[in-house]
Every structure is written in structure tokens, then in C-alpha cells.
Amino acid sequence: MRRLFPFLILFLAAEMTQAQQIEDAANGVKYPENLANWRIIASSYRQDNDTQRIILGNHIAIQAVRSATFEHWPKGSILAKLVWKNTQHAQWQSAIVPGKLVHTEIMVKDDNKYKVTGGWGYARWKGSDLQPYGKNADFAQECYSCHTQVIKNDYVFTSAAELPGK
Amino acid sequence: MRRLFPFLILFLAAEMTQAQQIEDAANGVKYPENLANWRIIASSYRQDNDTQRIILGNHIAIQAVRSATFEHWPKGSILAKLVWKNTQHAQWQSAIVPGKLVHTEIMVKDDNKYKVTGGWGYARWKGSDLQPYGKNADFAQECYSCHTQVIKNDYVFTSAAELPGK
Numbered sequence: 001m002r003r004l005f006p007f008l009i010l011f012l013a014a015e016m017t018q019a020q021q022i023e024d025a026a027n028g029v030k031y032p033e034n035l036a037n038w039r040i041i042a043s044s045y046r047q048d049n050d051t052q053r054i055i056l057g058n059h060i061a062i063q064a065v066r067s068a069t070f071e072h073w074p075k076g077s078i079l080a081k082l083v084w085k086n087t088q089h090a091q092w093q094s095a096i097v098p099g100k101l102v103h104t105e106i107m108v109k110d111d112n113k114y115k116v117t118g119g120w121g122y123a124r125w126k127g128s129d130l131q132p133y134g135k136n137a138d139f140a141q142e143c144y145s146c147h148t149q150v151i152k153n154d155y156v157f158t159s160a161a162e163l164p165g166k
Numbered sequence: 167m168r169r170l171f172p173f174l175i176l177f178l179a180a181e182m183t184q185a186q187q188i189e190d191a192a193n194g195v196k197y198p199e200n201l202a203n204w205r206i207i208a209s210s211y212r213q214d215n216d217t218q219r220i221i222l223g224n225h226i227a228i229q230a231v232r233s234a235t236f237e238h239w240p241k242g243s244i245l246a247k248l249v250w251k252n253t254q255h256a257q258w259q260s261a262i263v264p265g266k267l268v269h270t271e272i273m274v275k276d277d278n279k280y281k282v283t284g285g286w287g288y289a290r291w292k293g294s295d296l297q298p299y300g301k302n303a304d305f306a307q308e309c310y311s312c313h314t315q316v317i318k319n320d321y322v323f324t325s326a327a328e329l330p331g332k
Contacts, residue, residue, distance in 0.1 A: 036329045043209045043220050048260035054209050094214035098327035161264035163202045
């Protein structure tokens with residue numbers, strides 16, 4: 001352990017540096033560090049802006065949505081959406097695969113904290129270097145106003161995809 | 167512990183029953199139990215058969231593909247592809263989301279064991295009840311013959327999608 005100590009310090013310092021490099025959204029929503037390791041909820045693609053997506057959930061969200069009695073997203077649920085530009089597969093022309101990473105979006109559930117945006121905190125980080133979207137906290141109104149279309153689904157567009165063995 | 171013992175037995179029995187319900191593919195490839203909890207490699211959608219997909223990897227595959235020096239899939243890598251029929255989102259017409267689960271496919275890397283199919287063991291289970299595809303082991307030739315188009319990419323169509331923070 002004694003010998004490992006300097007390496008542990010270096011490792012923690014590197015982790016902290018990485019964490020510091022990703023700016024919070026202007027409404028205070030933090031980028032969840034481990035997001036690319038989260039489990040899947042669904043995929044989708046959009047014909048209007050030529051993108052495809054994978055929607056992931058943190059532990060709270062996955063536990064909720066995969067339970068047989070799922071009804072609502074509990075406090076602390078985070079949904080993450082990775083959005084890529086559509087690109088044609090070089091060896092299979094009818095297959096459309098992820099090109100450039102456009103942005104990473106999250107929704108964090110907290111009815112009190114995010115009361116003005118329907119109980120969800122919204123954030124988006126642009127590109128692979130995760131630049132926060134929006135000049136000030138008002139950006140979240142843009143997200144919210146669009147998500148009001150699915151108010152009956154607790155402002156969430158995503159439904160869980162059917163998983164094997166269910 | 168003593169009181170928990172009967173429940174533990176019941177739990178294990180239930181788990182074993184579930185495992186037994188999923189038949190091996192005709193070439194002996196086993197369905198990986200925990201597949202829906204694996205981490206993402208990419209997404210895709212196909213215009214020729216109107217489906218969309220999420221491609222996941224087991225621990226060995228993810229560790230390899232996410233390393234800075236990734237060159238080949240090591241022995242024990244498993245790639246899994248969940249395939250859904252495309253369906254229009256009810257509240258957002260240009261968004262195409264997962265409908266019915268069509269099938270779950272895997273590729274298992276073992277150069278010796280699966281020599282006749284290019285070092286990969288192929289399998290497909292149909293529908294949400296995971297019925298193995300193919301009447302006998304020859305079904306894998308069908309997979310293999312199509313995958314020879316990407317022999318230069320070690321028979322793998324999927325490239326890892328760009329992840330945030332990379």
C-alpha cells in the first residue's frame with residue numbers, strides 16, 4: 001500500500017483535473033462523470049436533424065424503469081442522451097451509423113430543485129469536449145417548452161425499449 | 167442467515183430456471199445472461215429492413231475497445247446487438263424509436279474454437295422470448311458469409327461511437 005500511495009495520489013489528481021475540465025451547465029446542473037458506463041434505456045433516430053441517439057440511465061433511473069411496476073421517475077433519476085450525426089456505413093450502404101458526437105444531454109429529476117422546469121433539470125454539453133450549451137440559465141426554458149408536449153409522460157420523450165428475456 | 171437460507175435457495179432456483187429457459191444456439195454458443203446490463207459500443211439503423219440497433223460489449227470487449235491503443239478484439243470479447251423494428255414516436259413524428267424487439271445477436275471471439283467462422287462464434291435469439299435462430303449449426307455460415315465483407319475489420323461491422331469526454 002505504501003508503495004502504491006504516490007500512484008493513488010496521481011490517479012486522484014488526474015480524476016479531479018478531468019472533473020474540473022467539464023463545466024457545469026448555466027443552471028447548475030453537473031455533468032455526471034460516469035455516464036458512458038450507464039445502462040441502456042432506448043435508442044432513436046431523428047429524420048428532421050439527421051441524428052441518432054442512445055438513451056442511458058443512472059442506477060436510480062434504471063432500477064425504476066426496469067421494475068415490473070414502473071410508474072414514475074424517482075428523485076435522483078438521471079436520463080442521458082448521446083446524440084451523433086448520421087453517417088453511412090462504408091461497407092453497408094443502407095446501415096446508418098454514428099458519426100461525429102453532436103452533444104450529450106441529461107435530465108435530472110428533482111421536483112423541488114427544478115420546479116420551474118417541470119421537476120427536471122436540463123443540461124446539454126456540445127461536442128466531444130463537452131462545452132456547456134446556453135449563455136445563461138434561461139436555456140433550460142428552451143428544453144422545457146419542447147418537453148411540455150409530453151407532459152403526460154412526465155416530460156420525457158423516451159419510452160424504455162423492450163429488452164431480451166422480458 | 168439461517169432464516170434467509172430458504173429464500174436463497176428459491177432465488178437460485180428461479181435464476182437457474184431462467185437460465186435453462188434460454189436455449190443455446192445450435193452451434194453451442196450460450197446466451198450471456200447479463201447482456202442488457204452491458205455498456206454501449208454504438209448504435210445504428212438500417213434502411214433496408216427498417217430496424218434500429220444498440221451494440222453492447224461485455225467487460226473484455228469494452229476494456230479493449232475503449233483503450234487508447236485498441237487494435238483487435240481479444241479472446242473472450244462478446245459483442246451483442248439488440249435489434250428493434252422502427253416505430254414512429256407518437257408525439258414527435260420525425261423521431262423513430264424502438265418498436266418490437268426483433269432479435270438479439272452476439273459474436274463471441276475465440277480464434278481456435280470458432281476457426282471455421284473466422285474466429286467468431288455467432289448466435290441469434292429471436293423475439294423477447296429468445297428463441298434460438300437456425301435449425302442446425304450451419305446457420306452460422308449465413309452470418310459468416312455476410313461478415314466476410316468486413317474481413318479487414320476482423321469481421322466486425324460495428325465501429326465504436328465517439329463517447330463524450332474523449
